[in-house]
Amino acid sequence: MNKESLSILGGGLIGSLWAIYLRKLGYPVQVFDKRPDTSQAKEIEGGRSINMALSFRGLKSLEKVGLKDKILPLAIPMYGREVHDEKGSTQFMPYGQANQAIYSISRGKFNLLLSEEASHLGATFHFRHKFKSIDFTSSQLTFETPTGLQKTEGGIVFGADGAYSALRLAMQKQARFNLTQEYISHGYKELSIPPLANGDFAMSPNALHIWPRGSFMLIALPNPDHSFTCTLFLPFEGEGQSFSQLHDEKSLLQFFQTYFKDALPLMPQLTLEFFTNPTSSLINISCYPWAKGKSLLLGDASHAMVPFYGQGMNSGFEDCFELHAAIEGAKPDQWELIFQEFQQTRKPNTDAMCTLAMENFVEMRNHVADPRFVLRKKIESLLHEAYPTRWVPLYTMVTFSDLPYQEAYRRGKLQEKVMDEVMADPLIAQNWKQLDLEGILTKLQQLDRSR
């Protein structure tokens, strides 16, 4: 076997998993990362990580390379949302059926496990290598390293270097590269809820906790050490509630006392964390083409999305799964054809997911607390129970299946229309248990056919 050399820019979650996939296919793999050796670093995320929620697509992609069972022990299953109102009352809303969960996992250990696995399989990691430039014709790569500029033949080059991808920036300077980078008005800050004095979780562990407050929200995800990683999403600026208004301890505590009364006593480090941790931005990236010659963007580099559907990492892992399938379905080493095929098929799916992620922000911070929203979810559950394959709630299609995102989006919009009609009945709150489910399904089918 005489395989061409392959390079991956970025040794994060997607880059490491893709290195594992490529090693399993027998390719020599070099991984370049600007950070110091991840196995030496105590804290990879440094106070700016939203915990990941691993779900079906991510798990499927890990399972393909035999890693699902190694990863799950690092994660905590969350079976639903636990919604906290302003008085401190909570309500649990399952994500799907009783056995369906998404898995809270923190980036640091997960990344380490994946990069160690890739090393173990023979991938070579080069840390402190900051990608500077590429010659798209020869695939020569230039890196900034502690010992000066280094040049290397990249061969086939994968850009798994994240939302601020340097490879994408190099592509952007080439002819006819389409790009949208869009920041939302909200930023986020990492906070935490430590375990209780007796070592227990301070809240129910098997849920994603949400404090939805209309224009902002707090969430908390459980960790194996019985702490929670919290994230506050809040507008950067503005006269209403915003980060710019929280300028001292007094305004901070008053804000938490007003809006997150039940969380405040659980956050002894709040003031320190709030004024130490950075306020980070949220970006949405859409670009095309993803491929330029022998180079290809993967994961956040090609489709960074806002984190409100928990699909950023999962979609990046699914990129690996799909690209692997495209390689297996093609003649060996026909990389440019494989990349064309991959980007054409995959792009409409990640576009749909980016749109859903943006739309879910409104749902999470707002509707989730609305009794009509809760009722709507209940009716959809009834429909799903009665017609398990013909009516599948959107969240379930996205999170607990591997239906292409584009198709999930399409079906989701049809179901939304039908549900709008159902909810228009002024007596729906009384009648919902006696609905003509068969009739609702017929409407869905008619709508689907009429398109």
Next chain:
Amino acid sequence: MNKESLSILGGGLIGSLWAIYLRKLGYPVQVFDKRPDTSQAKEIEGGRSINMALSFRGLKSLEKVGLKDKILPLAIPMYGREVHDEKGSTQFMPYGQANQAIYSISRGKFNLLLSEEASHLGATFHFRHKFKSIDFTSSQLTFETPTGLQKTEGGIVFGADGAYSALRLAMQKQARFNLTQEYISHGYKELSIPPLANGDFAMSPNALHIWPRGSFMLIALPNPDHSFTCTLFLPFEGEGQSFSQLHDEKSLLQFFQTYFKDALPLMPQLTLEFFTNPTSSLINISCYPWAKGKSLLLGDASHAMVPFYGQGMNSGFEDCFELHAAIEGAKPDQWELIFQEFQQTRKPNTDAMCTLAMENFVEMRNHVADPRFVLRKKIESLLHEAYPTRWVPLYTMVTFSDLPYQEAYRRGKLQEKVMDEVMADPLIAQNWKQLDLEGILTKLQQLDRSR
């Protein structure tokens, strides 16, 4: 007077005009351009220029600094579109009233005149200075020059460095910069129609000639030397007509013989020009914010648009006019406040113009040849004659007035709705001279009020 030093990146049309404005305000001005000295260069555009169509907003901005009368002798008035069908018949469609024209002008001489004027007023031009980087805190600029890297204190920095702005790229790497860069599927190529053997124009000189062919088109604009600069707009790729299909002289001549039969005999250099001149891309840029600290983007750098409304240069000149007004309306040297004010007011207007430019592409290459479109224009002319201020065709608002683009867009959409209703009458082709104009105007007013 102790004025802070000001720098302009880019000595093109917008940069040179802005230097003139600033000199008239008394500021010391440095202009940096990566190109060789424009006064030495024979050919600035190098076979990739679409002739400019100077119209009301551009002329107004030139007049403000006393240059309108110097510029007009370089230009040829075009009073309407001359539409060429596939058989070679032509039809003239006026742009506005009898005395209203847009002015064809070629970039090279125009640019030279403006930069010489700026020099004459005391602006210092630094050619062969390629902008490399900026420190947004200190405003220190770094340039690549023939004698190596040079650093200079930029003071207040204006990025008039065009659609591929290097200052914008530097801003893009800063936090929370929103950007969309979007290439359309069509490219363009510059061609020419020389004067006849007797020195005359080969076609009627006071018109913008169009050969609209649905998915592509050819246009021609007159020059003072009695030639025409032609531009072919055609998809890059595709199985229909596209640049990729025109790979040799035979396919090229056959294409022109089929679609531009009357133009072909007027283009003796066609084959040479077609295979020598580059095929250029068309980009749309939308970004925000335009200002970062003491730096500001102007013209194409902040809002490059496709050329189909002839407003790219005009909108950039109007940027100068508006920014000048903002400076005059503010306390001296409150640059950051001035920039905030300017970008907030100006951005919705250039957004509207970018959208109109994209929409006009469909109109130019397609509808312009449609008898119903012609009829529609005639009815709008009647309305405009009857109610000169209350019904103004969209093209007139954009091209022959300085109504804010956003307001022109809004009114244009309302008028479009009303005209859709008027045109829905199956007998309109017979009835159009007996229309109830008063009734149509009332509909427009009702629609406007109901919003």
